[in-house]
Amino acid sequence: METRALVIVDVQNDFCPGGTLSVPEADRIISTLNEYIRRFKAAGLPIYATRDWHPSVTKHFAEHGGVWPPHCVQQTAGAEFHPDLSLPDDAIIVSKGMDPNEDSYSGFHAFDDGGTDLATSLRSRGIQHIFVGGLATDYCVKWTVLDALKADFRVTALIDISLGVNLQPHDSERAIQEMVAAGASVATLNQMLMPVPS
Numbered sequence: 001m002e003t004r005a006l007v008i009v010d011v012q013n014d015f016c017p018g019g020t021l022s023v024p025e026a027d028r029i030i031s032t033l034n035e036y037i038r039r040f041k042a043a044g045l046p047i048y049a050t051r052d053w054h055p056s057v058t059k060h061f062a063e064h065g066g067v068w069p070p071h072c073v074q075q076t077a078g079a080e081f082h083p084d085l086s087l088p089d090d091a092i093i094v095s096k097g098m099d100p101n102e103d104s105y106s107g108f109h110a111f112d113d114g115g116t117d118l119a120t121s122l123r124s125r126g127i128q129h130i131f132v133g134g135l136a137t138d139y140c141v142k143w144t145v146l147d148a149l150k151a152d153f154r155v156t157a158l159i160d161i162s163l164g165v166n167l168q169p170h171d172s173e174r175a176i177q178e179m180v181a182a183g184a185s186v187a188t189l190n191q192m193l194m195p196v197p198s
């Protein structure tokens, strides 16, 4: 059984230029992201996409005690995936951030349409190694990677398709250091052989 999957984190309109919590230049990772999608698809490997999927009232938002402007509110255009992202029809979408009392940065707090959480879904497919990239390096990518390692998955962080919010300068660099210290590998597209090395 194939044991690897691509996990794309939160490539949604609100995190891209023009969105309410936009990561600078986020739209510039999309062509590379689409190339990863093509390669995983060609190798017959599953593609997961997480999405931030908040209720309009949540303590995650500044107006209710959190730190962020409203973003990725369920059923709004800002919560849709970026229109240039070429997700295949069989991509598995997992949603997180629905609990108004939790930030839920990690993809491991996300559930598919049937209510199955990400770890259970990955394990049910025999996946042991995930390749993670997206938005934002210093929040959802980082927490997804750290939780994956805690749950005993092997993890490769795809640093050429990840960009950060950088509330403090260098937050993204620090996030990459934390991921590596916790056991993640890092890679970029030109270092990937397909089929992806296990």
Ligand code: VGL
Binding pocket: 010, 052, 068, 105, 135, 136, 137, 138, 139, 140, 141
């Ligand atoms: C994220 C801040 C707030 C992310 C989500 O996807 O990294 N960041 N909500």
Ligand code: ZN
Binding pocket: 052, 054, 060, 068, 071, 072, 097
């Ligand atoms: Zn959020």
